[in-house]
Amino acid sequence: AVQCDVLLDDVTESRLLGLVEAAKEHIFIYTHRRMAITADDVSLEDVIPIDLDFAVVESSPEELVLVADTRVRVSYKDESLELKLPFGSHSRRFLGEVIRAWSDERARSSGPAPTDESPVLAVPQLGLRDNLIRCELLKNEDLYIYREHFFFLGTYNVNGQTPKESLRPWLSCTPDPPDFQELDLSKEAFFFNDTPKEMEWTKAVSDALHPDAKYALQVKLVRLVGIMLLFYVKKEHAEFISDVEAESVGTGIMGRMQGNKGAVGVRFRFHNSDVCVVNCHLAAHVEEYERRNQDYKDICGRLQFRQADPARPPLTIMKHSVVFWIGDLNYRISDLDAADVKDLIGKKDFEMLHAYDQLKRQIEEEAVFVGFAEGEIDFQPTYKYDTGSDLWDTSEKCRVPAWCDRILWRGKDISQRHYRSHMTLKTSDHKPVSSLLVVGQIKRVNGDSYKKTLEEIVRNLDKMENECIPSVTLSKREFHFEEVKYMAHQARTLSIVNDGQVPCQFEFIRKPNEATYCKPWLTANPPKGFIAQASADVDLEVFVNRTTAPDLNSGKQEMEDILVLHLERGKDYFISVTGSYLPSCYGTPIRVLCRLREPIRDMPRESLRQMAEKPLDIPKELWMMVDHLFRNAIKQEDIFQQPGLRSEFAEIRDCLDTGAADSLGGNHSVAEALLLFLDALPEPVVPFAFYRQCLECCSDAVQCEKVVSALPQCHRNVFNYLAAFLRELLKNSASNRLDVTIVTIFASLLLRSPTKQDLAEKRKAREFFQHFL
Amino acid sequence: MAKQYDILFRILLLGDSGVGKTCMLRRFTDREFDTGHISTIGVDFKMKTLEIDGIKVRVQIWDTAGQERYQTITKQYYRRAQGIVFVYDITSESSFQHIVKWATDVDEYAPEKVQRILVGNKSDEEPRRRVTREEGSKLAERYGMDFFETSASTSHNIDKSFSRVTELVLQAHKRDVDNLLGSLDDYLNKAGLDESGQDKVGSIQRVCGCARIF
Structure with a gap:
């Protein structure tokens, strides 16, 4: 559940949302009072099923300044809700769940076939x-996790001797320095106060560690008199070792009190793994294998490590994901006499000997070390030699050689690189044994590589x-339109090619x-659109009309x-x-045109604004059109009623603007060109300032005359000129069939309203103009 | 794992056409460099994620058209920026002189608290240098800006300058939030005197919501 705000029109109200699974998942919406502490504070308002009619889309904030509250639109069929969830992981998790439920739903309904493209595009981000x-x-x-850690395990029953030779052949036998060294240096003797020897052995070990790495002594355990466990770790790993605990147990009747048999254990946490090393010395004598089994069970049951949190139960050996078990386990080779054993050893037929190894047998019978593994033993038994030699025991007892010293492990992803004895060491009646194990389950994050990987x-x-x-990409960035003329449409195509990897929307x-996206003489068609792939064409159109012409004409x-x-x-x-x-x-x-003695296109632009010449009575362009009509069209049927030709208009306009030809064109076209001319005048013939006045006096002929006489001279001239022309036309109404509509047309062009003209105004304008016809 | 971005800022590159704004941006975001110059005609942007003081900052860097005729249009983008990188070309005296004009425009159109740095680009073109380091650093000092000489070509100081401006924006933003929280605290202290406990809890939670930005 999560708290959120619902945006209802302009009001924001708080709601609680819950994601509830009942056959299908649903979003439950609750209203709530205050902080909603008990169930009484909330009441169910709405339930939105998460099915195919459901959708959730994160709205992207317009201004991506801060990561603020998350806004989402949740919709179901036609209804939709705008929600605002507070910033934070809680909301994010909730939305994640909703989306998961939603996509599961869609996946269910669409079956194995991929869904069509649109919902894929809509997958929220x-x-x-x-x-x-x-x-x-x-x-x-x-790239940033090391999985291989080398553990060097060694066991050496030194038989109470003092170190007499370098331990290097044993401890530095690997080409590369191992990450960990766990060493058992047990001695078979009762010495209650043996401190000097421990020191000597510790020093001997430290001196013999692999010279290519620096090790830190983590644990030195001397317990139960006779068992000594040393635990070294490469310096670089030391900081990742935590929760180190050590325990010991004695075994057997005597052992509980004081014995030299029993086990010490050390546990520690290294990255993600709990590691436990047990070093034990089990009961001696050939026939005592069952006691040894018992010792093992005893150790497993009683060796327990306290946890940092006293409330938690102590950890047993088997709770560890990695367990190493080393030591003088004391299992012997039985049912063969010494001579046969030595014979098999001589033939290096270790496989045959394995069949008589008590430990192998007991493990097979699952009587001991269940779940443990041991590597293939292809070295000769490590017990018992005459001290200082490689000769088998020559004493009276003439013991049968045995693999007393063993190394076993338990845990996933552990493999053995070597398992061997070290015959060159002669200090003890045992030979040291070592095993190099590779532990793959420990995931060690390399900070630098992790950072690098993350950055990448x-x-x-x-x-x-x-x-x-x-x-x-755009087909063109710059568009130039040559020879743009009044009322002449030109267009160029802009191709917009979607070269990105996503569909895009342009506008x-x-x-x-600026009020619009472009100047009024320009349009882009269409001004917005969507390009899924490929491209879209936009027409850039230029068209100068009566609104835009004045400022362009004047420059x-x-x-x-x-x-x-x-x-x-x-x-x-x-x-x-x-x-x-x-x-x-x-x-x-009109005022400007009257001062243009030359065609407008021949005039330098600046001169259009500042001319001191004596003006013409009326614009020559107006005269050209009226004169043409007067000469050619006075009797033209339907003159000013029938539309002209567009192509002819262009010619007429060019004639007027360049003063080129004498003949303008067809009568109807000239008539229309004249009307367009009047319509395009920025200031109508009766200037805007006189408009009201004209309408007010429209019923009074004298007053109307008076107003006209007050018009600026060029305007007055044009007004009178056009009125005279119309009078001539109306005289010929029998042939040209002109009627009163022509008055309406001209009146609306000569008396243009500065705003919109309504019907009453139109009528008054006609009445006004009528006086002059 | 932490959220991959906590905050998003807009940073604008300003300077004459041809000083290397686009190249700086490409070098910073794509680690690429093109010698050919294609004028940016428009406004382009790229995203980049940075980590500053443990905060993941996403910056949207806007590359603007430097040509004079577009300047009236590009000005409208200023107000959306929290950081501005003024760029000139150390081999072009005029581009350096124009910084004054760019800075004036920014004063006029950009938000008051916008963070600014000055960058003299093309530092690899030592033989063609026209603007000395001292001149650049003096101008920056006059405006109270940090100064860098960069090279999009060799990548020199590119990361550093962008990181610096982002850092400045982040600091300014933190100050803003702190002030906001400060005034909220004042408000709460006053409101606490005459308001019931229930409402107060709500308000305090809201404050915590703000504070969680960092």
């Missing part, structure tokens, strides 16, 4: 990064993430302080713009669009 990192770390464990993973993830940032976005504005193409969750691209605009009489004020 919750904690994905953390999981990926964890996954990668696990996958690359080999994070870097790769960053790289992957960067590669997954939506990205496109042209607004620039600061107040240049034809240039920068479009910002934004990819959702991705980068922004700038696309510059320029055009060379050819100024036109269309959209140029």
Whole structure:
């Protein structure tokens, strides 16, 4: 369960969420009072089943400044809830569970076949990064985890002797220094106060350790008089050893009191493993194997290690994941006389001898050392020799040789590299035995490699993430439109190729302080879109109309713009669009046109703004059109009623702007061009400032005359000129079939409202104009 | 295991066209370097995860078009940045002089608390050097900024400079949060006098929620 906020419209309310499994999993939503301490404080509000109609999507915060609370949208069929979960691992775990339940549900329903693509795309990204990192770390464990640790185990019954020779042949017999050395130096003698000898042996051992590594003595155990256990570890591992405990038990009737038989054990924790080393000295004599079995059971039962936490039960030997058992176990070779044994040894037929080895037999019968392993013995028995020689016991007893000194282990992933005796040492009546064991179950994290691996993973993830940032290539970054003319549409295609690894959504976005994504003479079509793969084409269209023409004509504005193409969750691209605009009489004020004696395109741009010349009475362009109509179309049927041709309009416009040809074109086209001209005037023939006045006096002819006479001169000229022209046209209404509608058309062009014209205003405008016809 | 990122910052690269902003970014995030120069026309970004003082910081580094004609547009990106890296080219005197202009723009458009450093890039091109180390460091000092000479080509100081600006942003952010927590504490102390215990518990928990950011 988790606490969260539900965002309901503008209100945020707290709810508790629970994930409940009942046949299917459900999200239970509870309302709650205050802190919700008891069940009385909560009441169930809603249950959302997690099935195929369910969806959960993490909303990405617009501003990725801080990692804040997690917002998710949970939806079921048509309903959806916006939830805000508090930042932290608790919420993350909850969402992780919900998502797991959800994806299980989908996996169940879709069966083994892969689902279609869209739900795959919708898989939420919750904690994905953390999981990926964890996954990668696990996958690359080999890079930063060492699994092989070498344990050198040695057992040497020194028989109460003092060290007389170097122990190197025994202790440094491996080519590489082992990680651990656990050594048994037991002696078969009753000495209650033997401190000097211990010191001597300890020194002898320390001197003989593998010279290629530095070892730290971790444990030196001298117990039960006669058993000495030394435990060394390579210095570099010392810091990872913890929870070291040592215990000892005596065995047998005597042993409980004082005996020289029994065991010492040491346990420690190393990284993830608990290791226990037992060194024991079991009961002697050939026939006593059952006592030895008993001793073993005794040791297993009674050797217990206290735990750091006193509340926890003590640890027995078998609770350890790695157990080494070394020592003079004292099992003999029985049912063969000394001569036969020596004969088999001479023939190196150790295999045959194994059949008579008590320990092997007892293990086979599962009477002792259950679960332990021992390596193949292919060295001759280590007991009993004449001290100082390699000769078998020549004493009266003439003991049968035996493998008394043994090394066994228990645990997973342990293998033996060698198991041998060391014949060159002659101090004792025993020969030392050693075993090198490789323990694979211990996972040791190498800090540096771990860091390196983690860094590498994070870097790769960053790289992957960067590669997954939506990205496109554009066919062109700069677009230039040549010869842009009034009302002439031009288009270029911008190809957007998705070169990223994810589908992307593009949109042209607004620039600061601008209302739209581009200048009014430009459009991008479509202005937004989605590219799954491949590419999309966007038409960049340029069209100058009456709204945009005035500033372009006057040179107040240049034809240039920068479009910002934004990819959702991705980068922004700038696309510059320029055009060379050819100024036109269309959209140029009457006042300016009257001062242009030359065609507008021949005039330098600056001169359009500052001219001192004596003005013309009316714009020559207007005259050209009206004159054309007057001469050619005064009797034209349906003049001003039938539309012109688009192509002819372009020619007419060019004629007017360049002063080129004498003949403008078809009558209907010229008539329409005239109407368009009036419509494009930035300031209508009756300037906006006079509009109200005209409407107010529309019923009074004298007043109307008065208003017109007050218009600026060029405007007045144009007004009167057009009125006169219309009067001429109306005189010929029998042929051109003009009626009162022409008055309405002209009235609405000459008297344009600064705002929107309603019907009443239209009527008044017509009434006003009527006076002049 | 700890969460892989605790916090996300935006850092903006600013400087004249051709000083090596894109190369610095590529060197930092992809460990790659291209000698060819393609003008960035637009605003590009890349992500990078850094660990600073044990905090995993994700930085989104924005590479902007340096060309003058785009500057009115790129300015709108300033306000979203917590850190700014001013870059000039040690072989170009004008790019160095323009830093003043870039800095003025930042003063005007970026958030007040934005953290800034100055970087003189192309330090590997010693023979062509036009701006001395001292000049760079003096200018940085005047603005109270840390200064680095870097080379995207040899990778010299690249990690260091980006880490430094991120560190500065992180520190500033910590100060912000501390102040916020401080004022919350004040508020709680006052509120504690006349509010019931129940409500107080709620408020205190909210404070703990904030504190957990670090």
